[in-house]
Every structure is written in structure tokens, then in C-alpha cells.
Amino acid sequence: MTVVRIENLTKKYANRRGVDRLSFEVEAGQVLGLLGPNGSGKTTAMKAMTGLLKADSGSIELLGMDPAEELPAILERTGCMIETPGLYPYLTAEQNLALTGRFYRGFDAKTVGPLLERVGLLPYRNEKVRRFSVGMKQRLALAAALLPEPELLVLDEPTNGMDIEGTAMFRELLLAERERGCAAVLSSHLAHEMEQLCTHVAVLKEGVMVDSAPVAQVLERWGSIERYYLDVTHSDGREIV
Numbered sequence: 001m002t003v004v005r006i007e008n009l010t011k012k013y014a015n016r017r018g019v020d021r022l023s024f025e026v027e028a029g030q031v032l033g034l035l036g037p038n039g040s041g042k043t044t045a046m047k048a049m050t051g052l053l054k055a056d057s058g059s060i061e062l063l064g065m066d067p068a069e070e071l072p073a074i075l076e077r078t079g080c081m082i083e084t085p086g087l088y089p090y091l092t093a094e095q096n097l098a099l100t101g102r103f104y105r106g107f108d109a110k111t112v113g114p115l116l117e118r119v120g121l122l123p124y125r126n127e128k129v130r131r132f133s134v135g136m137k138q139r140l141a142l143a144a145a146l147l148p149e150p151e152l153l154v155l156d157e158p159t160n161g162m163d164i165e166g167t168a169m170f171r172e173l174l175l176a177e178r179e180r181g182c183a184a185v186l187s188s189h190l191a192h193e194m195e196q197l198c199t200h201v202a203v204l205k206e207g208v209m210v211d212s213a214p215v216a217q218v219l220e221r222w223g224s225i226e227r228y229y230l231d232v233t234h235s236d237g238r239e240i241v
């Protein structure tokens with residue numbers, strides 16, 4: 001099943017930066033990694049595809065639906081973690097998840113404890129989020145994204161600020177979600193992490209997708225995502241490594 005179908009997605013800010021005619025598809029059980037230098041348009045692409053930003057043109061289909069018409073139905077089945085996590089600082093970790101969970105039909109409050117355990121926050125469940133570190137907030141935002149048992153995850157630099165245990169936890173968790181048939185789009189600057197998590201990668205440069213490929217093919221031809229990335233982003237012949 002095709003979970004994400006994006007065609008010619010364009011979103012330009014007033015300063016003409018943004019993304020230009022992006023096209024990609026993600027099937028159930030696939031994880032697409034967006035790579036690209038700072039400011040290349042990864043966050044903009046993720047915001048535009050999930051309706052956080054209104055696209056200028058192009059077509060977006062998520063879970064077989066058009067977000068312009070059926071955004072609530074899509075969000076019911078989607079977990080998002082884009083830029084600053086939308087957490088309530090004066091509530092505890094547990095209260096945050098219980099409150100966010102109420103937005104999802106069929107939410108069972110009994111799932112909150114196991115979810116906090118999955119992201120390693122069970123010992124902190126009764127602490128207010130305003131005292132959390134950056135990595136702890138990322139862990140909680142990840143738990144919130146998993147609340148709806150998503151069929152689609154959209155994660156912008158999810159391991160930013162996470163410690164080594166956190167990144168290992170994230171890897172196990174995403175691989176389990178992938179195994180379950182969940183589709184994901186994620187961005188990261190960690191090429192090695194992408195190799196472990198993604199089935200496909202796409203490289204953005206100045207708002208344009210300059211290349212995309214299945215990870216297996218990248219590893220076969222380039223040996224690593226880092227080499228592939230450096231090759232396609234510096235294809236003007238300059239030596240970089």
C-alpha cells in the first residue's frame with residue numbers, strides 16, 4: 001500500500017526559499033530518509049506534506065486521502081515530530097501523553113505506562129516536562145507520536161539531543177514500527193543512523209531533490225550513505241574526501 005504520494009510539491013517563503021517540485025512515494029513498511037545540508041528544505045517538505053504549512057502547488061496523498069479535505073482523519077493515523085515538540089511544560093510526562101491521547105479515537109489510557117517505558121521515561125512519569133532535558137523532551141515527543149499506533153510517522157531530526165541510549169532506543173523502536181508495517185519519513189544529519197533505519201534515501205539541495213535511491217543500492221554502489229551523499233551533493237567534480 002502506498003502511504004505517501006507526493007507529486008511536484010512546491011512551497012516557497014516570501015524570500016523565495018523553500019522546496020521546489022518534490023516528488024516521492026513511501027510504501028507501508030518503508031522508511032524514507034531525507035538528507036540535505038542545513039537550509040536545504042527538509043523541514044519545509046515535512047511541514048508542507050503534513051499540512052503544517054500550506055503548499056503553493058503540487059499534490060499530496062497520505063494514507064489514500066487528500067490532506068486538504070481529510071486532515072483530521074489522516075492525523076488520527078499519523079505520528080508527527082517536527083521541530084519543537086508540542087508538549088505541555090506544566091504537566092507531567094504521564095499527563096502529557098494522557099491529554100494528547102484523548103485526541104485519538106479508541107485511545108486507551110492503559111497504553112501510557114508501557115509507552116513511557118518504551119522510550120525510557122517511566123521513572124520520570126510524574127515529573128513536570130518543563131524540568132526535562134532536550135533529549136528527554138525528544139523521547140516524550142516520540143512517545144506522543146506513537147500514541148495513535150501510527151500507520152505513518154513523520155520525524156524531523158528525531159534523535160537530536162538524545163544520548164547514546166536514546167539513539168539506540170529510537171533505532172529499536174523505529175525498526176519495530178517498520179516491521180509492523182508503519183511507513184516513515186525522517187530527516188537526520190547522521191548518515192550512519194540513516195543506514196540502519198531507512199529503506200530509501202532522498203537528497204535535497206537548495207530545495208530541490210537532487211537524487212533518491214534504495215539504501216541497499218546506495219550501499220552496494222557507494223559503500224556508505226555518507227559517500228553517496230557527498231557525491232551527489234558535490235557533483236561538480238570537487239574532491240571532498
Ligand SMILES: Nc1ncnc2c1ncn2[C@@H]1O[C@H](COP(=O)(O)OP(=O)(O)OP(=O)(O)O)[C@@H](O)[C@H]1O
Pocket residue numbers: 013014015017018036037038039040041042043044045
Ligand atoms: N518561515 C520562514 N520564512 C522564510 N524562510 C524560511 C522560513 N523557514 C525556513 N526558511 C528558509 O527555507 C529554507 C529551507 O529551510 P528548512 O528549515 O526547510 O531547511 P532544513 O533542510 O530543514 O535545514 P536544517 O538541516 O538546518 O534543519 C532555508 O533557506 C530557510 O532559511
